[in-house]
Amino acid sequence: MNIEKSNIAKLPTKHGNFKIKAYKDDYQEHLAIMSEDFEKIEVPYVRIHSECLTGDALGSLKCDCQEQLNLALDFIAKNGGLVIYHKQEGRNIGLFNKVNAYSLQDLGRNTIEANLELGFKEDERDYSIIGYILEDLGVKKLKLITNNPKKIEYVESLGIQIVERIPAIIEANKYNEKYLATKKEQMGHLL
Structure with a gap:
């Protein structure tokens, strides 16, 4: 895999001041969002956040993505660390297919059933x-901010020690109750 790295730039936000680096x-293209003191932290808090345009940018209530991202950015700004914005929309099926999956969910399928019906695995992320x-x-x-056991498994497979897991628990609403239940019951998320 050929990887290019950007320079580091400052990014002031409503959550706090960060430094960013693109890959x-x-x-x-992915983004590392670091607290200003990141280099000084021996065991940083880290959130691996998978892209969700509909949630992160548009505020969709069908998922918990924007709330988890906001929680992580607020936490990192206060406690130091890193958010990796992992650009793999819709568990890496892409925006077009994600909208088609949403359509199937509107007809009663859960998130896994919709992906499978479209010819994808339940989770295509790399x-x-x-x-x-x-x-x-x-x-x-690191101290990993996640509910996803696959992210825990992957980080451990790198030989990186997870000193602590911090849950990213978001309150359910009437639009995402089924989605969160599917994540917990069928995907093993630690909710």
């Missing part, structure tokens, strides 16, 4: 860029 692989980013930033130990 471009053969298929996608985490290989995450290992590269963590290595590039010198992360050898």
Whole structure:
């Protein structure tokens, strides 16, 4: 895999002041969002956040993505660490297919059934860029902010020690109750 790295730039936000660095692989562009004191932190808090345009940018209530991203950015701004914005829309089926999956969900399918009906696995994400980013930033130990056991498994497979797991629990609403139940019951999320 060919990977390009950007320079580091400052990014003031409503959550706090950060530094950012972009990574471009053969298929996608990803973003490391670091607290201002990131280099001084021996065991940073880390959130691997998978892209969700409908949630992150548009505020969709069908998922918990924007709330988890906001929670992580607020937490990192206060406590120090890193959010990796993993650009793999819709569990890496892309925006076009995600909208088709939403349509199937409108007809009663859950998120897994919709992906399978469209010819995809329940989760198509590839985490290989995450290992590269963590290595590039010198992360050898971390405190992982996640509910997803696959992210825990992947980070551990890199030989990076997870000192602590911090849950990213978001309150359900009438639009995402089924989605969150599917994540918990069928995908093993720690909710």
